[in-house]
Amino acid sequence: MQALTVFKDRVICPDTREEHPLIEGLSLSKFADIVLRWSNYGDYLLRAHRMALHKSSDYDGSPFEDFYQIRYNVDNCYTISDDPYISITFESTFDSDYDYTAMASRSTTTAYKVGTALKPQETKFKIYRAMLRRREGDAEVWFQHEVLRLQRILDDLDAATTSLNLWAASDINMRVFCPTTGCRSYQSPAIIPPSQLLTYSNAGLSLDNLKERLKCKICGAQCCNIKAA
Numbered sequence: 001m002q003a004l005t006v007f008k009d010r011v012i013c014p015d016t017r018e019e020h021p022l023i024e025g026l027s028l029s030k031f032a033d034i035v036l037r038w039s040n041y042g043d044y045l046l047r048a049h050r051m052a053l054h055k056s057s058d059y060d061g062s063p064f065e066d067f068y069q070i071r072y073n074v075d076n077c078y079t080i081s082d083d084p085y086i087s088i089t090f091e092s093t094f095d096s097d098y099d100y101t102a103m104a105s106r107s108t109t110t111a112y113k114v115g116t117a118l119k120p121q122e123t124k125f126k127i128y129r130a131m132l133r134r135r136e137g138d139a140e141v142w143f144q145h146e147v148l149r150l151q152r153i154l155d156d157l158d159a160a161t162t163s164l165n166l167w168a169a170s171d172i173n174m175r176v177f178c179p180t181t182g183c184r185s186y187q188s189p190a191i192i193p194p195s196q197l198l199t200y201s202n203a204g205l206s207l208d209n210l211k212e213r214l215k216c217k218i219c220g221a222q223c224c225n226i227k228a229a
């Protein structure tokens with residue numbers, strides 16, 4: 001198989017419409033886990049691995065849909081890359097079993113007129129399917145390895161950013177986000193390199209100590225939202 005679509009309880013080959021049992025290592029929960037953890041490390045994964053997670057949404061119909069595509073060999077998340085192709089769809093749900101919540105509002109825009117924006121509501125999303133395609137070789141085998149590789153990269157990032165001294169010993173920058181809406185800091189992201197983190201670590205600071213001390217250079221707000229970069 002060069003392409004497969006993974007659902008909760010079965011796999012469909014989109015080229016032949018044949019149905020197959022689930023494939024070991026390619027469950028929806030693994031794809032949801034990769035997407036959810038990616039957001040903490042997006043800048044780093046782009047810089048170090050040239051991989052990006054591109055998100056788009058369709059809130060016209062019911063259910064709402066969020067689409068995530070993992071892109072390879074790119075310099076930003078807007079560059080198209082379609083081989084290997086991984087597209088993961090989440091759908092809105094009222095069920096208690098969900099993967100994440102997001103503020104979403106129904107779009108009333110049609111092809112003929114621009115609609116009015118409705119007030120965003122907190123909406124639950126649950127993974128619905130993962131579409132996988134590879135031009136050469138056996139997609140099943142390739143994606144089994146790829147899922148393991150992505151999870152290992154994320155596990156290593158989790159481990160390297162649990163404490164300030166581990167983070168300072170890594171090659172991972174720390175990006176600090178200002179919480180103030182409209183703050184100009186967005187134009188020049190605050191990046192702390194590991195060499196600077198080492199200075200803080202040697203001064204006896206923990207990760208939590210450092211977070212308490214981080215202030216936006218532009219507006220002075222306290223910045224407790226940090227990510228790997």
Ligand SMILES: [Zn+2]
Pocket residue numbers: 178179180183184185216217218219220221
């Ligand atoms: Zn600010």
